[in-house]
Amino acid sequence: MKRAMFGKAGLAALLAALTAACSPPTTPEAPAGVESAAAGWSRPPEIQGVQRAASSLIFTGVAEPGARVVLRSDSGAAYAAAADGRGRFEIRMTAPAGDLWLRPETQMGQDSAPSPGRLLIVAGGRGPIAILRTGGPTRRLDRAPALGAVDSDGRTRLASGRAAASTPLVVQAAGESIRVTPDAQGRWSLMLGSADGPDEIQVGASRFAWPGEAGSAAARVERAGQGWRVAWTGADGARQSTWLPDTV
Numbered sequence: 001m002k003r004a005m006f007g008k009a010g011l012a013a014l015l016a017a018l019t020a021a022c023s024p025p026t027t028p029e030a031p032a033g034v035e036s037a038a039a040g041w042s043r044p045p046e047i048q049g050v051q052r053a054a055s056s057l058i059f060t061g062v063a064e065p066g067a068r069v070v071l072r073s074d075s076g077a078a079y080a081a082a083a084d085g086r087g088r089f090e091i092r093m094t095a096p097a098g099d100l101w102l103r104p105e106t107q108m109g110q111d112s113a114p115s116p117g118r119l120l121i122v123a124g125g126r127g128p129i130a131i132l133r134t135g136g137p138t139r140r141l142d143r144a145p146a147l148g149a150v151d152s153d154g155r156t157r158l159a160s161g162r163a164a165a166s167t168p169l170v171v172q173a174a175g176e177s178i179r180v181t182p183d184a185q186g187r188w189s190l191m192l193g194s195a196d197g198p199d200e201i202q203v204g205a206s207r208f209a210w211p212g213e214a215g216s217a218a219a220r221v222e223r224a225g226q227g228w229r230v231a232w233t234g235a236d237g238a239r240q241s242t243w244l245p246d247t248v
């Protein structure tokens with residue numbers, strides 16, 4: 001039986017994710033009575049961009065000022081850097097030989113704050129680079145087309161991407177036409193009608209041939225149509241499928 005990635009707490013998470021996608025990013029406030037990370041609260045890191053430099057990848061973002069930001073792989077390898085007084089950080093790493101999953105986290109003394117998303121580097125950085133997370137849209141960090149990703153659990157599809165900031169555009173799929181307005185950073189996301197197999201998705205004047213979801217529960221990254229299809233497992237153990245159109 002397929003499990004919906006937007007079930008359980010997923011609906012609330014999805015609504016929160018869609019609300020966040022349409023609002024400028026803000027710095028979260030500590031809970032009442034907590035004044036700093038030293039008192040038991042710290043901000044998870046947010047990776048905002050990536051640059052390629054020769055054989056290296058450079059990730060930039062924001063975290064708790066003065067915190068140590070770590071990108072940790074399942075094998076235990078880690079890449080780290082310290083955030084400056086404004087919370088800005090830059091992590092340099094040698095581009096991997098193939099696909100690589102990393103978990104971002106912030107370390108403040110003995111405390112750590114892991115990111116809710118996982119960083120995926122496809123084909124050593126020659127393919128897409130994105131943040132995938134359960135209950136919310138995938139966020140591309142590389143030069144993605146207007147449609148950056150389609151997340152699916154077999155019953156529900158969530159499309160997302162980037163376009164001109166605050167300029168409405170029309171997304172068409174599964175016989176539906178939906179108008180969406182990107183946020184101030186140009187990011188947008190919306191629910192699409194379900195599809196049993198391949199489907200065409202049109203974002204503005206651009207057309208994309210969605211190849212369908214991954215057919216196996218086994219975690220893997222593979223070429224699928226004009227893009228990459230990722231089979232992975234969400235935080236609640238549910239099977240997920242994400243399609244990432246080719247980098248432009």
